[in-house]
Amino acid sequence: MSPVSNRAAETTAVTADPIATVLPGLLPEIARTASDRDRDRVLPRAELDLLAGAGLLAVTVPVEYGGHGLGIGSAAGLIAALAAVDPSLAQIPQSHFTFLDALARLAPPGLAEEVFGRVAGGARLANAQSERGGATAVDDATSVVRTARGLRLSGEKFYCTGAVLADLLAVRALGPDGGRVLVYLPAETEGVSILDDWDAVGQRTSASGTVEFDDVPVEPEQVVAFDELFERPSTYGARAQLLHAAVDAGLASGALAAGAEAAQRARPWFEAGVERAVDDPLLLASAGELELTVRAARALLDAAVRAIETAEVAGEPPELVAEASLATAAAKVAAGRAARHAGEALFDFGGTRAAAAASNLSRYWRDARTHTLHDPERWKLAHLGRWALAGTRPPAHGNI
Numbered sequence: 001m002s003p004v005s006n007r008a009a010e011t012t013a014v015t016a017d018p019i020a021t022v023l024p025g026l027l028p029e030i031a032r033t034a035s036d037r038d039r040d041r042v043l044p045r046a047e048l049d050l051l052a053g054a055g056l057l058a059v060t061v062p063v064e065y066g067g068h069g070l071g072i073g074s075a076a077g078l079i080a081a082l083a084a085v086d087p088s089l090a091q092i093p094q095s096h097f098t099f100l101d102a103l104a105r106l107a108p109p110g111l112a113e114e115v116f117g118r119v120a121g122g123a124r125l126a127n128a129q130s131e132r133g134g135a136t137a138v139d140d141a142t143s144v145v146r147t148a149r150g151l152r153l154s155g156e157k158f159y160c161t162g163a164v165l166a167d168l169l170a171v172r173a174l175g176p177d178g179g180r181v182l183v184y185l186p187a188e189t190e191g192v193s194i195l196d197d198w199d200a201v202g203q204r205t206s207a208s209g210t211v212e213f214d215d216v217p218v219e220p221e222q223v224v225a226f227d228e229l230f231e232r233p234s235t236y237g238a239r240a241q242l243l244h245a246a247v248d249a250g251l252a253s254g255a256l257a258a259g260a261e262a263a264q265r266a267r268p269w270f271e272a273g274v275e276r277a278v279d280d281p282l283l284l285a286s287a288g289e290l291e292l293t294v295r296a297a298r299a300l301l302d303a304a305v306r307a308i309e310t311a312e313v314a315g316e317p318p319e320l321v322a323e324a325s326l327a328t329a330a331a332k333v334a335a336g337r338a339a340r341h342a343g344e345a346l347f348d349f350g351g352t353r354a355a356a357a358a359s360n361l362s363r364y365w366r367d368a369r370t371h372t373l374h375d376p377e378r379w380k381l382a383h384l385g386r387w388a389l390a391g392t393r394p395p396a397h398g399n400i
Helices: 023-040 045-053 072-083 087-106 109-120 226-230 236-265 281-313 318-350 362-371 377-390
Strands: 125-128 143-147 150-157 168-174 180-186 192-195 210-218 223-225
Touching (some): 023 045, 023 072, 023 362, 045 087, 072 087, 072 236, 072 281, 087 109, 087 168, 087 226, 087 236, 109 168, 150 168, 168 210, 180 226, 236 281, 236 318, 281 318, 318 362
Antiparallel strands (some): 168 180, 180 223, 192 210
16 A cells, blocks of 8 residues: 555655655564464564664654654555555554644644654653543543652553553643643653553554553653644544544555455356356455545555645645545545455355465454444544534544
8 A cells, every 4th residue: 555645744744754755664574473473462563673773654744843743644655555564563643643633733842853853763752541441542540749759650551552662651630730631751751560461362563561550750741731733623533533544545455455365265166167266257346345445544644645735835724624524534444444355355255275274364344343443433423424414523622
């Protein structure tokens, strides 16, 4: 899958896009080991080191802090290309780029210089947002409190994608003065424990798990007001969702490619009257339908990038932010459907032998089914429906 369209710049100065110039040379090696790493649950430390060393995790870092100063299209292009060969690996940069975006919008100069500078030097940022115990996914018990010894952070987070291999964490918590905050701190900070306890059917090597915070010392300058992101319409939520959609769109492309390869080895059904399975007219029709589905998802992903860029160039007016969110919701639903469809259909293309455990072709469906549980598609459709029938703009809560 070619990278999605790319905004010219996040700042007035940009560098060449390494997604186009560097990434293609790295993908074959990442692809070569992806299935084995999934089967044996080997975390992609070497692969992340490769990406960071090539500057690919700093594509959105402003030039003045040592990054490439590129737009969200470059981040989405990176994630989609990675997902085509290794969906678990592709999910790790999603939160990395999302919380770099939050940093750019919220952080004072000192914190921005510290975090952006470290990322430009190869550091990885992971999220610690969701908790298992809350009534919903946005309810937090983790908190920052004032003590005689200064600010302290305590609590426990789960679903912390990338945290096991992270250098920095962005922690969502209740603030000492009410509301929610983000705390940016080094992963090795005293009192932080990162557990490699992720155990799911898919996305097995996304370096997720539990992160515990036991009376962790926090400096005031490490804390930013998370709720300020949602005081006015912005593209923050659309950007985050776009990167999830890029995982699914890339995964769909990868599964389609794997299905095409499996079809080359498959035996034709005797009633088809052909010598090769790839000449079976019914199989060709099925493949055509899937190609259409994947192309549509990729096109909607491109459209969402353009909508986000248009809103940002115009200064994020509410009507253009709404369109960016709606375009991203459409892309997210279409990409999720394409990923699940492709992950299932590849078995039809390859026949019974495609189900052999040694082939590990199940990883595409397992990864698609697991990743598309993020941010339910039914609510994307609800917001699209409200817009279609009543012109109701989607909410600015960061998940659309």
